[in-house]
Amino acid sequence: xxxxxxxxxxxxxxxxxxxxxxxxxxxxxxxxxxxxxxxxxxxxxxxxxxxxxxxxxxxxxxxxxxxxxxxxxxxxxxxxxxxxxxxxxxxxxxxxxxxxxxxxxxxxxxxxxxxxxxxxxxxxxxxxxxxxxxxxxxxxxxxxxxxxxxxxxxxxxxxxxxxxxxxxxxxxxxxxxxxxxxxxxxxxxxxxxxxxxxxxxxxxxxxxxxxxxxxxxxxxxxxxxxxxxxxxxxxxxxxxxxxxxxxxxxxxxxxxxxxxxxxxxxxxxxxxxxxxxxxxxxxxxxxxxxxxxxxxxxxxxxxxxxxxxxxxxxxxxxxxxxxxxxxxxxxxxxxxxxxxxxxxxxxxxxxxxxxxxxxxxxxxxxxxxxxxxxxxxxxxxxxxxxxxxxxxxxxxxxxxxxxxxxxxxxxxxxxxxxxxxxxxxxxxxxxxxxxxxxxxxxxxxxxxxxxxxxxxxxxxxxxxxxxxxxxxxxxxxxxxxxxxxxxxxxxxxxxxxxxxxxxxxxxxxxxxxxxxxxxx
Amino acid sequence: xxxxxxxxxxxxxxxxxxxxxxxxxxxxxxxxxxxxxxxxxxxxxxxxxxxxxxxxxxxxxxxxxxxxxxxxxxxxxxxxxxxxxxxxxxxxxxxxxxxxxxxxxxxxxxxxxxxxxxxxxxxxxxxxxxxxxxxxxxxxxxxxxxxxxxxxxxxxxxxxxxxxxxxxxxxxxxxxxxxxxxxxxxxxxxxxxxxxxxxxxxxxxxxxxxxxxxxxxxxxxxxxxxxxxxxxxxxxxxxxxxxxxxxxxxxxxxxxxxxxxxxxxxxxxxxxxxxxxxxxxxxxxxxxxxxxxxxxxxxxxxxxxxxxxxxxxxxxxxxxxxxxxxxxxx
Numbered sequence: 001x002x003x004x005x006x007x008x009x010x011x012x013x014x015x016x017x018x019x020x021x022x023x024x025x026x027x028x029x030x031x032x033x034x035x036x037x038x039x040x041x042x043x044x045x046x047x048x049x050x051x052x053x054x055x056x057x058x059x060x061x062x063x064x065x066x067x068x069x070x071x072x073x074x075x076x077x078x079x080x081x082x083x084x085x086x087x088x089x090x091x092x093x094x095x096x097x098x099x100x101x102x103x104x105x106x107x108x109x110x111x112x113x114x115x116x117x118x119x120x121x122x123x124x125x126x127x128x129x130x131x132x133x134x135x136x137x138x139x140x141x142x143x144x145x146x147x148x149x150x151x152x153x154x155x156x157x158x159x160x161x162x163x164x165x166x167x168x169x170x171x172x173x174x175x176x177x178x179x180x181x182x183x184x185x186x187x188x189x190x191x192x193x194x195x196x197x198x199x200x201x202x203x204x205x206x207x208x209x210x211x212x213x214x215x216x217x218x219x220x221x222x223x224x225x226x227x228x229x230x231x232x233x234x235x236x237x238x239x240x241x242x243x244x245x246x247x248x249x250x251x252x253x254x255x256x257x258x259x260x261x262x263x264x265x266x267x268x269x270x271x272x273x274x275x276x277x278x279x280x281x282x283x284x285x286x287x288x289x290x291x292x293x294x295x296x297x298x299x300x301x302x303x304x305x306x307x308x309x310x311x312x313x314x315x316x317x318x319x320x321x322x323x324x325x326x327x328x329x330x331x332x333x334x335x336x337x338x339x340x341x342x343x344x345x346x347x348x349x350x351x352x353x354x355x356x357x358x359x360x361x362x363x364x365x366x367x368x369x370x371x372x373x374x375x376x377x378x379x380x381x382x383x384x385x386x387x388x389x390x391x392x393x394x395x396x397x398x399x400x401x402x403x404x405x406x407x408x409x410x411x412x413x414x415x416x417x418x419x420x421x422x423x424x425x426x427x428x429x430x431x432x433x434x435x436x437x438x439x440x441x442x443x444x445x446x447x448x449x450x451x452x453x454x455x456x457x458x459x460x461x462x463x464x465x466x467x468x469x470x471x472x473x474x475x476x477x478x479x480x481x482x483x484x485x486x487x488x489x490x491x492x493x494x495x496x497x498x499x500x501x502x503x504x505x506x507x508x509x510x511x512x513x514x515x516x517x518x519x520x
Numbered sequence: 521x522x523x524x525x526x527x528x529x530x531x532x533x534x535x536x537x538x539x540x541x542x543x544x545x546x547x548x549x550x551x552x553x554x555x556x557x558x559x560x561x562x563x564x565x566x567x568x569x570x571x572x573x574x575x576x577x578x579x580x581x582x583x584x585x586x587x588x589x590x591x592x593x594x595x596x597x598x599x600x601x602x603x604x605x606x607x608x609x610x611x612x613x614x615x616x617x618x619x620x621x622x623x624x625x626x627x628x629x630x631x632x633x634x635x636x637x638x639x640x641x642x643x644x645x646x647x648x649x650x651x652x653x654x655x656x657x658x659x660x661x662x663x664x665x666x667x668x669x670x671x672x673x674x675x676x677x678x679x680x681x682x683x684x685x686x687x688x689x690x691x692x693x694x695x696x697x698x699x700x701x702x703x704x705x706x707x708x709x710x711x712x713x714x715x716x717x718x719x720x721x722x723x724x725x726x727x728x729x730x731x732x733x734x735x736x737x738x739x740x741x742x743x744x745x746x747x748x749x750x751x752x753x754x755x756x757x758x759x760x761x762x763x764x765x766x767x768x769x770x771x772x773x774x775x776x777x778x779x780x781x782x783x784x785x786x787x788x789x790x791x792x793x794x795x796x797x798x799x800x801x802x803x804x805x806x807x808x809x810x811x812x813x814x815x816x817x818x819x820x821x822x823x824x825x826x827x828x829x830x831x832x833x834x835x836x837x838x839x840x841x842x843x844x845x846x847x848x849x850x
Contacts, residue, residue: 047625047810056810129589196635197798197806198709223707223796227691231706235698402575402811 036216036516038497040509041229041238045197045222049183050173051125054165058242060507062200062220066107067167067185070098070117071158075503075510077266077318079158083112083168083186093154093459100145104209106170107190114141119171121149127166154457156464164507188213188512197222214499214515226374233258233492239516240493240500242509246306246375252492260492261502264318267487268310269379271365272416275480276442279363279392280414284343286479290329291336292390293383295484302378306490310483314420314475317486318504321468326476336390347391354391362393363414368401376417379484411442419487443480539839546835550828557824558614558817562607565813573599575811576623597623610817619818624810629818633800639709640799643722643791644784646715648777650723651730656773658727659734663742664761674731681728690721690794707796718795722788726780733776737769744768771841778834785830786823 044057055063072082084098104112118139127133135155140148149157160166170184183191188210189202200220204213221238223229226245230252233241244252253260271289273280280286295309308317312329315322345354345361354361367380377398384394399407407413451474455467475481491502491509499513566572573594594600598609613620619629662674697717698706708714741747742765750760787801800819807815 131586195798196632197802198796221708221796224802225707225794225796228694228707228794228796231691231694231699235702235706237698237706237708400809402578405578 036214037219038215038217038240038511038514038516039219039221039238041223041232041241042220043222043224043226043229043243046194046200049191050180051120051122051169052129054126058220060164061242061509062202063167064164064187064508065189065202065218065511066183066187066191067164067169068187069162069164069167070100071161073162073503073505073508075501077320077504079162082162084161087158089157089459091154093156093457094151096149096151096157097142098147098149100147101209102145104186105207106172106186107184107205108170108172109207110170110172110184112168112170112186113144114147116168116170117147120166120168125166127160127163132160132163132166154459156456156459162505164505189215189218192217211512213511214513215511218511230492233494236494239497240491242491244490244492246304246490249306249490250304257495258492259495259497259500260490261500262306263489263502263504264308264316265487265489265504265506266316266319267506268314268316268420268483269376269485269487270310270314270418270420270481270483271383272418272441272481273479274411274413274415274442276411276444278414279359279361282343283479284339285345285361286482288336288339288343288390289387289392290479290482291332291339292386292392293329293482293484294331294386296331298379298382299485302382303375303485307488308486310486312476312479312483313486314472314481314483315468321465323469323472326472328476329482333389340390345391352388352391353393360393361391362395363387364395364397365415365417366404366407366413367396367398367417368404369398376419380417418481420483441480443478445478448474448478448480539836542839543832543836546832550832553828554821554824558611558821559607561817561820562610563603565816566603566606572813573597576813578811614821619821620814622807622812622815624807624812624815629815632803632815633818633822636798636800636803639797640785640787640801642715643718643788643797643799644781646719647722647726647784647788648781650719651726651780652777654724654727655730655734659731660738660761660766662731662735663738664757666739671735675735678728678731681724681731684725686721686725686788686790687794689725690717690791693717693721694794707794709796709798714795714797718791718797721794722784722791730773730776730780734769734773737772738765741765741769771838774841775834775838778830778837782827782830785826 040061042058042061044059046055046059046062048055048059049063049066054060069082070084071087072080074080083101083104085101087096087098089096098117100112100114100117106112106116118141121128121133121136121139123129128136135152137150137152140150142148151157167185170186173181173184175181186205186209188205188208190205192201192203194200199222202218202220204216206212221232223232223238223241226243227248229238229241230244230248232238233252234255249260249262252258273286273289275281275286280289290312295311299305299307299309310316310328313322313326317324340354340361343356345356347354349355365380365383367376369377377396380396384396387394404413404416408416448471451467451471455464455471458464458467475483487506489502489504489506491500493500496517497514498517499515501510501513503510571590574590576597577590577593598606601609610620617630619633621628622632658674658677662671665671694706694717697704704713704716706717738761742761747760747765750764755764785800787799787804789801789805791797792799792802793805800823804816804819804823807819
């Protein structure tokens with residue numbers, strides 16, 4: 001054969017040899033011998049480490065290892081001291097004095113003090129920018145370990161300060177020119193390195209003020225695809241995996257080598273009606289929808305038993321002030337039909353869709369796409385089918401979040417499928433229906449606003465509880481939104497991971513007390 | 521007609537001049553294609569629903585915005601000037617190799633892309649290699665054994681390869697090789713072992729199409745008169761297939777492989793997502809989700825340049841390989 005014809009033979013043979021070598025060179029995944037290194041599979045990387053923005057997706061679980069808050073929550077959402085040892089309000093919520101721990105150091109060795117609190121709640125911080133602490137007028141430094149938050153109006157501030165999105169960072173996080181340098185917090189783990197979209201490595205903070213973690217290293221591996229994350233857990237390439245798909249849970253629960261941890265969270269999926277235009281302007285139509293959706297069946301079938309049916313209840317049962325005695329909406333198609341009939345909706349042309357004044361009972365359910373919302377589309381499809389039974393013609397429109405926000409702000413929608421991030425405490429903004437703060441439902445009821453504002457300005461627990469109970473009753477009666485399912489948090493770990501306690505607060509991964517058993 | 525490999529054929533002065541002219545012409549064309557792509561991307565991103573300043577402000581500061589924050593973004597990001605000025609300014613920066621910074625993470629875009637480039641190149645090269653290693657032999661066998669059981673089996677395999685979605689094949693391979701056989705890692709980027717499953721996933725699906733192309737190209741060549749003549753002269757079948765037929769049948773395959781390489785260097789989002797492979801495709805899609813205008817523009821520009829250059833390389837190689845498509849005539 002001449003040179004030219006050798007070219008092709010070389011190409012083919014070379015390729016085959018390379019393939020064989022590739023395969024032959026492969027070995028089984030290396031199991032780590034060290035017993036104090038935890039590898040956690042997460043779906044998204046940490047895209048921000050600084051005060052001005054809270055990271056998207058699972059980056060939050062990583063934040064909660066590095067950064068801490070002044071006040072914190074235990075695994076059952078009870079409020080406990082964090083970086084602040086104690087707090088008091090001399091004037092019923094108008095000012096708050098926090099006594100800081102004096103044995104705390106940032107990861108770079110600088111002491112945690114009043115200055116760092118002022119820095120962390122500066123106008124540049126996310127909490128100030130997003131307006132959650134709009135009522136915060138200024139912070140006064142009383143001494144090195146005491147700060148006073150001065151508010152424009154009374155509010156139960158410690159509840160707000162538990163949020164991991166608003167942690168305390170060291171002023172040395174930024175360079176002199178104001179650019180972010182590196183993450184420096186007070187948490188049980190220190191930032192070691194990050195390889196974009198691959199891994200984030202944290203190491204134990206040996207000078208941690210609290211109980212020192214047993215784990216020496218925690219590596220968060222970024223694995224976007226949920227099924228791959230599950231398989232990586234089963235092959236022991238990761239020790240723990242977060243945000244698992246509902247359809248894998250029952251299978252994993254049967255695996256002897258895998259422990260599945262489940263707990264109800266403060267998140268609740270809901271339908272957010274447009275109360276200002278379209279068919280949902282009519283409260284009776286909203287009520288008919290509430291009766292026609294079988295949230296119990298939705299949890300059991302669409303979500304494979306993961307989550308808890310809300311039946312209209314806004315506050316997840318794990319949340320403080322969640323009223324256990326509410327008169328919820330039980331599935332009743334007949335009743336839904338009757339309500340619509342009494343409201344004047346009739347099927348005059350026998351096409352299965354009701355009409356009133358010549359207008360058909362028709363609506364579009366807007367659903368978002370993204371990591372937080374993968375279950376929303378099948379849930380919306382189930383709702384579409386149910387609504388058909390009562391004579392409502394529903395379309396589903398899947399949109400990207402920016403487009404949804406635009407429709408929402410302009411009021412150009414019928415109903416939006418949403419997940420509400422309700423923190424455990426009194427936090428009326430998270431009803432998402434509050435006209436003066438969150439006008440997204442375009443629901444205007446001065447009574448509601450008055451109640452919500454009063455609840456948010458009251459410090460007395462008994463009064464506050466009553467106000468929140470009243471709010472929950474009002475939401476159920478007025479239905480600016482219909483709450484569907486309280487989300488369940490799912491974390492799975494190989495059984496050699498010991499001492500893990502799942503927390504109800506979602507963005508917090510509690511690694512306190514976690515260790516790896518010797519025999520892997 | 522004789523197949524000539526690039527560089528092996530002697531090129532005279534006239535031919536060299538013509539070739540240079542051809543390459544320059546093609547490069548000129550490439551320039552316009554790239555400009556066109558950037559123009560379309562720029563317009564699409566800016567004329568899409570929603571105020572870009574507001575979108576960026578939401579990405580930076582959350583959804584509860586004040587008008588001052590939006591206006592601040594509008595001024596600092598230059599959205600207050602007319603769109604064509606914005607585009608020209610961006611183009612000017614690009615010519616200085618400055619793609620700007622991500623509006624969400626503030627990372628340098630060029631640095632972000634070049635960091636991911638090795639991963640993309642590795643995956644693209646390995647996938648193409650696997651694809652060619654499967655498709656060329658199978659395509660040849662299929663053509664030579666036309667209408668036999670072997671041919672039908674090869675074509676059924678190719679049909680299966682085209683029909684199987686990448687995400688399903690990827691997950692199936694992870695299940696088989698990582699979970700059941702424990703011979704390969706299920707995800708990640710690092711050693712050669714991490715490359716096997718994603719490149720096999722991509723390579724096999726590409727091989728399916730190339731196999732069909734190889735078969736039809738070979739069949740076309742095998743029916744040519746010079747092959748009949750060669751057979752009449754008593755040449756053995758091996759020499760006819762490998763020396764005379766395959767060389768000419770390779771032309772469309774090379775073109776197609778070039779196009780495939782262009783696609784691969786743009787990144788394969790699905791495979792990259794399944795195997796947590798940090799390539800450019802995933803960067804692009806993540807940026808679209810995050811509404812990171814600058815990063816999307818940077819990625820699209822990069823992919824457009826790569827694609828246009830790959831096509832240019834294929835065109836030039838084609839002109840070298842097939843004297844019928846001479847640059848003088850173009």
